[in-house]
Amino acid sequence: MAAITGVGAYAPRFRISAEAFEDAWGQFHAAGVTQKAVPAADEDALTMAYEAATRALEAADTAPAEIDWLAFASSRPPAAEDDLTARLGAMLALAESATRHAFSGSTRAGTRALWAGLDALEADATTALVVAADAPQGDPDDGIDHAAGAGSAAFVLKREGPTEIVDRAEYAAPYPGTRFRNAGEDETQGLGITQYDRQAFTETIGGAVAGLEDEPDPDAVAIQAPDGKLPYRAAGAAGVGTEEIRAATTVHDLGDLGAASVPVSLATALADSYESVLAVSQGSGAGADAFVVETDGEVPAVTALEGSDPLSYAEYLRQRGVVTTGPPSGGGAYVSVPSWRRSLPQRYRLEAGRCSECGALSFPPDGACDDCGALADYDPVELAGEGTIEAVTTISQGGAPPEFAEQQAQSGDYAAAIVALETGGASETQRKDGDHAERRSADHSSGQRPRKGAVDSGDGTVSVPAMGTDADPADFSVGERIETTIRRIYTQEGVTRYGFKMRPAGE
Numbered sequence: 001m002a003a004i005t006g007v008g009a010y011a012p013r014f015r016i017s018a019e020a021f022e023d024a025w026g027q028f029h030a031a032g033v034t035q036k037a038v039p040a041a042d043e044d045a046l047t048m049a050y051e052a053a054t055r056a057l058e059a060a061d062t063a064p065a066e067i068d069w070l071a072f073a074s075s076r077p078p079a080a081e082d083d084l085t086a087r088l089g090a091m092l093a094l095a096e097s098a099t100r101h102a103f104s105g106s107t108r109a110g111t112r113a114l115w116a117g118l119d120a121l122e123a124d125a126t127t128a129l130v131v132a133a134d135a136p137q138g139d140p141d142d143g144i145d146h147a148a149g150a151g152s153a154a155f156v157l158k159r160e161g162p163t164e165i166v167d168r169a170e171y172a173a174p175y176p177g178t179r180f181r182n183a184g185e186d187e188t189q190g191l192g193i194t195q196y197d198r199q200a201f202t203e204t205i206g207g208a209v210a211g212l213e214d215e216p217d218p219d220a221v222a223i224q225a226p227d228g229k230l231p232y233r234a235a236g237a238a239g240v241g242t243e244e245i246r247a248a249t250t251v252h253d254l255g256d257l258g259a260a261s262v263p264v265s266l267a268t269a270l271a272d273s274y275e276s277v278l279a280v281s282q283g284s285g286a287g288a289d290a291f292v293v294e295t296d297g298e299v300p301a302v303t304a305l306e307g308s309d310p311l312s313y314a315e316y317l318r319q320r321g322v323v324t325t326g327p328p329s330g331g332g333a334y335v336s337v338p339s340w341r342r343s344l345p346q347r348y349r350l351e352a353g354r355c356s357e358c359g360a361l362s363f364p365p366d367g368a369c370d371d372c373g374a375l376a377d378y379d380p381v382e383l384a385g386e387g388t389i390e391a392v393t394t395i396s397q398g399g400a401p402p403e404f405a406e407q408q409a410q411s412g413d414y415a416a417a418i419v420a421l422e423t424g425g426a427s428e429t430q431r432k433d434g435d436h437a438e439r440r441s442a443d444h445s446s447g448q449r450p451r452k453g454a455v456d457s458g459d460g461t462v463s464v465p466a467m468g469t470d471a472d473p474a475d476f477s478v479g480e481r482i483e484t485t486i487r488r489i490y491t492q493e494g495v496t497r498y499g500f501k502m503r504p505a506g507e
Contacts, residue, residue, distance in 0.1 A: 001168065002121045002128075003161025004293065006060020007301040009267040010051035011151040011254050013470060014038040015307035016316045021146055024313035029143035032228015036149035036255025038311060039135050041319055041410035042469055042487040044078040047498070048152035049133035050091050050486050055302035056154035057092070062127065064093040067156075069125035071113035073103040073132040075259040076181075076188075078496060087498065088131070091348045091486050099125065107179070107224060108283025109259040110134075110153075115289060117157050118165060128157040134258030138187050140322070144179070145187070147227045149255020151305070153263035162297035163270065169211030172287035175200035179226070179284035190284075200286040201230055206237030208280055208290035216292050218278035220244055222265030224288075225251035238280060247274065254305065264305075266293065271301035321410050333403055340497055347499035348486060350385060350421060352462050353378025361423070361462045383421040383462065385484040386505065390463060392417035394473040403490045415468030415476040419502055420461040421484070470503035481505035 017035040021028045030036075039048070049072055057064060072085045085100035101116060103109040110132030117128040133152030138144030177191045178200045190197065205223070209216070221244045223231040228251050232242045248269035250257070257264050262281040269277045270293070279291040311319065345351035346364045353365020356379060360371035365378035395416050400408045408414065468476050469487050476482070482502040489497040 001165045002118050002157050002159060004155050004163040004165065004270065004299065005158050005161045006056045006058070006062060006156035007267045007270050007299055007303070008052040008055025008057070008059055008154040009152065009264050009271070009301075009303040009305055010048055010055065011037040011149075011264075011305045011307065012039045012043055012048070013308045014040060014311050014319060015309065016311045016313065020311065020313045020316070025141060028146055030147035030227050030255070032252060033147050033255055034228075034252050035307070036147065036253075037151055037307060038316055038319055039150040040469070041321065041407050042489075042501070043135075043150070044488060044496075045074040045076060045133040045135060045152070046078050046084050046088060047485075047487050048135070048150065049074070049088055049131045049154070051304070052133065052152035052154035053088070053092055053129060053131045055304065056129065056131075056156050059300040059302040060156035061300070062156050065095050066127045067092075067094050067129045068098050069117065069120045069128040070094060070098055070100045071103060071117055071128070071130045072100075073109040073113035073130075073259050074134050075104060075107050075109055076134055076136060077102070077104055090344060091498070092129075093349050094129075103259075106283030106285060106287075107134075107226070107258045107261065108281045108287055108289060110261070110263040111279070111281035111289035111291065114155065114263070114291065115168065115170070117155075118168065121157055121159055126158070130155045130157060130263075132260040132263040134260040136188055136256055136258040137320075138189060140317075142187075142189070143227065144190065144256070147251075147256040148188075149251075149257050151250070151254050151257045151260050151264045153260055153267040155263070155267070163293065163295035163299045165291055166294050167212045167214065167216075167292040169208050169213075169290050170287065171204050171207030171211055172285070173200075173203060173207070175204075175284070175286040178286055198230070198233060200284070201282055202234050202237040204286045204288035205234045205280050205282050205290075208288035209238045209278070212290055212292060214292075215239065216276070216278045218244055218274075218276045218292070220247035220269040220272070220274040220277050222248040222262050222269055222277060222279040224280065224282040225249060225261050225265070226256050228252050238278070240278060244278075247272075248277065250305070253307075267301065267303060268305070270295070270299040271303050273298060319410055321406075333401060335492070335497070337493070337495055345380075350383035350484065350500060352381045352383055352423075354381050363421075363462045363464050381423055383423060385421070385500075387419045387421040387461065387482055389476060389478050389480050389482060389502075390418045390420050392476050392478060403492060407488070407490060413473050415471075415473040417466055417468065417476060417482075417502065418463055419466050419482055420463050423460040423462075466500065466502040468503065469501040475504055476502075
C-alpha cells in the first residue's frame with residue numbers, strides 16, 4: 001500500500017501524577033494511568049503538531065518542499081472553525097501548492113488522516129505527511145479529564161520503503177453518547193454507562209480487525225487508550241495478547257492522547273524496532289480503523305516523549321488557565337492580523353535578508369540596511385534556528401505587557417533574551433568565537449514587530465529578541481546554546497498569534 005519512511009513523536013515536558021489528583025480530589029478516576037503529559041500555557045495541538053512533524057521530516061531526511069500532501073488531525077484543534085493546515089504548512093515551509101486536509105470530530109481522526117494519506121499515495125501524491133496532535137479535556141472531577149494527556153505523532157509516507165502498511169480495514173456501528181463534545185462546549189463528556197461504553201469499544205475494534213484480509217500476528221499492538229485498562233479488555237476482540245498491547249502502550253505515562261493515541265503508540269512501537277505492529281483506533285459514535293505495519297529494517301525515528309517537570313494539582317490548573325484571571329483591560333501593543341501575517345516568514349521560518357549592496361544580514365529584512373544605510377533589495381536567507389544567548393533577563397509577574405499577562409498568569413516568569421542566530425553556513429568556530437557587532441534590539445516581551453539587529457556578516461549571525469520556553473528562566477544564561485521552536489505568542493481579537501521562541505539546545 002505505502003511505506004513509512006520517517007517517524008516523529010512529541011509530548012510536553014510537564015507531568016502530573018495520579019497521586020497529585022488523589023491528594024486534590026481524594027480519588028483518581030483514570031484506571032491504569034500513573035501520570036499524564038500536560039501542555040504548557042503556550043502549547044496547543046497546532047504547536048505539538050509542528051514539534052512532531054519537524055522530527056518526522058528530520059528522521060525521513062525529507063525536505064519540506066518534497067511534501068505534496070499534508071494531513072492534520074485533532075479531536076480538539078485550537079480553533080473550531082479555521083483551516084489550521086494552512087498555518088501548519090507555513091510553519092513547516094511546505095510548498096503552497098501542497099494538498100492539505102484537516103480531520104477532527106473524533107478520537108479516530110488520527111487514523112482517518114492516515115487512511116486518507118494512503119488513498120492519496122494510491123492516487124497522485126508522491127510524499128505525504130500525516131500529523132496527529134491532541135490534548136483532550138473534561139470536567140475536573142471526571143475520569144475523562146483525569147486521564148486526559150497531550151502528545152503528537154507524525155509520519156512521512158511514500159510509495160516504497162522498508163516499513164510498509166500492508167493491510168487496513170474499518171468498521172462502524174451506531175453507539176451514540178459514548179464520548180462527545182457538543183458545539184460551543186470546551187469539555188468532552190460521556191454518559192458513563194460502563195457496559196455500553198465497553199461494548200462499543202470492543203465491537204468496533206473487533207470488527208475492524210476482523211475486516212483485515214489476513215489474521216494479524218503482531219509483535220506489538222497500538223490500540224486506542226481512553227484509560228489504562230480498556231485497551232487490555234479489547235485484547236480478545238482484537239485477537240491479540242495483553243503483552244503485545246503493553247509493548248506499544250503510552251497511556252500509562254502520557255495519559256489519553258485522543259486522536260493522537262494510536263499514532264503516538266505506533267510511533268513508539270516503530271522506534272522500538274518491532275517488526276510487525278497492529279494499530280487499531282476507536283472513535284465514539286462509534287467506529288474503528290485497523291492497520292498492519294510490517295518492517296524489514298530499522299525505521300528512522302526522532303521522538304521526544306520523556307517528561308522532566310512534575311506538577312502539583314494547583315500548578316496543573318494554572319497551566320490550563322483554570323485558576324488564573326483574564327487579560328487586563330486596556331493597553332497592550334496592537335498588532336493587526338494583516339501586519340502579523342506580513343511578518344510570518346520571520347516568525348515561522350526565521351527569514352532574514354542579506355543586503356544586496358554590502359552583504360550584511362538584517363532581521364527583519366525591510367527598510368534601510370543597518371550597516372551601509374542603503375535602501376536596496378534584500379536576498380532572503382533562512383537562519384538555522386540555532387544560536388547563542390547574548391543578553392537575557394527575567395520578566396516577572398506584573399512585568400509583562402498586557403497582551404502577555406494572561407499567558408504569564410498561567411506559565412509564570414519567563415526569560416526574554418537577545419540571541420545571535422546563525423545562518424546555515426556558520427562554522428563551529430564562528431558560532432563559538434564570533435565577535436558580534438553592535439546591534440539595535442527590542443525587549444521581546446512586547447507585541448511589536450521585532451526590530452532589526454545589526455550583523456557582523458563575517459561570523460554569519462544576526463541578533464534577534466526572543467522569548468524563552470520549555471525551561472525555567474534560570475536555565476537561560478549568556479553564552480548558552482539555544483534552539484528555536486514555534487509556540488503561541490498571545491491571542492488578540494480572538495486570533496492566536498504563533499511565532500518562534502527559544503529553548504535550551506537539545507531539549
